[in-house]
Amino acid sequence: MLLGCLSSLNNHTARDRITQVSMRHKDSFEWLYDSKAVPFCTWLANSAYNQPIFWVTGKPGSGKSTLMRFAMQDPRTRTYLKKNQNDNNSWHFIGFFFHERGSVIQKSIKGMLKELLFQVLNQFPHLFEIVESHYERLVTEQRKNLPDWDERTLKICLYDVLNRDKHISNSLSVKICFFIDALDEHIGDNNQLLSIIEVLARLSQQNSSGVTNKIRFKICLASRPWTVFMERFAALPQFAIHKHTSVDIVNYANEKLNQALQSRTNGVQSNLQMWKSLVDSITDKALGVFIWVRIVVDEVCKGIRDGTAYFLLKELVLSMPAELKDLYAHTLQRVDPQHVFEAHTMLQIALCALSPLPLSIFWDCTMATLYEETAKTENLTDPLSWLASRSGGLLEAIQQSSPPPDRHHLPPVGPREI
Template identity: 30%
Template sequence: MKHLFDDERTKKYLLHWARNNPPVDSPLHLATFFFWNSGTAEQKSQAGMLRALLHQILDQSPGLVPIVFPDIWAAVYSRFLDRERRKTKSLPMLNTWKLQNLKLALKTLAKQTQMPLKLLFLIDGLDEFDEDPEDLIGMVRETIACGKGRIRFCLSSRPWVIFEDSFGQFANLKMSNLGKMRANTAFQRLAEAEPETTDQLVQEIVHKAEGVFLWVRIVVKSLLSGMRNLDDMSDLWRRLELLPKELEPLYEHLVVNIEPVYLEWVSKVFRIVQTSRGFDYTTNYLEIHQSRSPARRNPLTLIALHLAIAENFDLKAARAAKPGPLRLDAKPWQHN
């Protein structure tokens, strides 16, 4: 979703739509929201989403504020005039950001025609929404209906049935990370020999992934390794079945399969990252997280981690050397 928002082609096509569809030559405003189920309440709630979207649109066109929030605008303006009369410095804020008010504001924004606009809302991670998905779906549908062709949504989610049933009739695409596997010579030979079974294998990967790119990446890497070892189709299916579907068991599977020669190095990395986050199993978790320790104020950077695990690191030589790329996949002794 971030790629779609940043890509110049998105804006190019949307500007064409804004200029050539009634009302023609309308300004185009974009707003985004990324649900995050590990974040704060605002980052996974409908109220948080609406506040973010409305703020972005109104920031682009402040003249919409009296239209979208007429009551709040009138109250704030009245208080402003009263403050001017009394020559006071402070302006009391109104605590009016309730979900009902925010829904009404979005509906008003969608219906208003005083300021012709075309709007695009990009909302990522519907499956990480922490409330009733039916309510979110209803809000999207109502906004589209009120906009009468002036509003578009671009939504992303894991392939949950409720979202597929609600939005499946609209233009959509399903993402997977299978390009690397399809481009592999061994896979192409296998596809020529057993096209039907190979296609079934690919479809099973997509089905099991449920939109989790990391899972697909790990699975594809395992299957490509099998193909290089000349595994037959039954071996590849076995590999796929052995990999856990959920991410946490998959992490455990990956850790268990680390080669013994790297275990000490991996242990050091885990311990450094763990300590940098202010978490130590030998001390009290709450005491650490409630304190203002240096580790809490200064997050661990990639270069700091590299310096921490690099044995016999020569800082003077490194400063004198021509800088080169720091590869994330390399061990400390492999960096130049």
């Protein structure tokens, strides 16, 4: 019965987004665990549960999703959660990252509820007893072992599972930290989503009272600073990520520029102070937006490898639009004129894809659209260079995290302003 329930809830695409999010660059975001910088580890270690929700906010492209993935995977998160607890039970992490460019399951409230319930039951099978009657009803009504779950039933089941009063007396202790990313990317009603979060917060606070409860949980959220979120989350422990990434940006820019400088073959020693000034200009203009930095640094590195004079590179940085939307347009304008139509075609294919495309399929789609015929991928001697040169760096290939191995796939264009 449990396996049938899990199978009816399971949809691996709901978890794909987490693995598609870029890993942090080297030592970026180390400040997350510095209590003098941000209150995240203080919130983790707080055993009172009077504030069960933490909010990470920030500008578009500032690295919120990357930071959320980092927080889920870094062992220090679990260490701080266990810091002031009075038992040895481990904390379990459950995540859902909304993805506007993804499938319906990745960007809907129903998809979130279904995935959260699946992960809870998958990690704590003894809790199935609480939702068993609901599953049996769906099976009976629909006359199939893998029934379709409606949003109302999903809410009831998730609330019941996380409700202390619903727990069977001999159930094992449960400790969960939820990570829900990109609230602004879901396609439903913001107030409905916030109502669900508020119910979960109340359950967490109720569960913290008394000594007989069997479940404890916290929720870490991330979103853009939209008014609807700022109004509801104003009193929560929080930080704005773009206010803390200047050192991370400097380190990233320094590494990329140094790599480009070392690739030059003229043997001329570089003026380090001069390049430091360029990095400072990039950092100041970025205002904490990592995507802006990546695009601009790619342009600068290309110029370095092409032998462009320093003062022209400085002018390039200063001329780059500060707003992402304008930067994307500016980047496309700089694509080689002979590749413009191909670039637009590639971006349209990526935007229309409902899920990441394997590089070979992306190549086939592009060739078929441009020339009404397919060309063998083997003819593409350097696929990553082809991708970068045609798209101006707005598309990138990422290593696939699941079989088949040694393949690359393309994520949809990250920022949805394109």
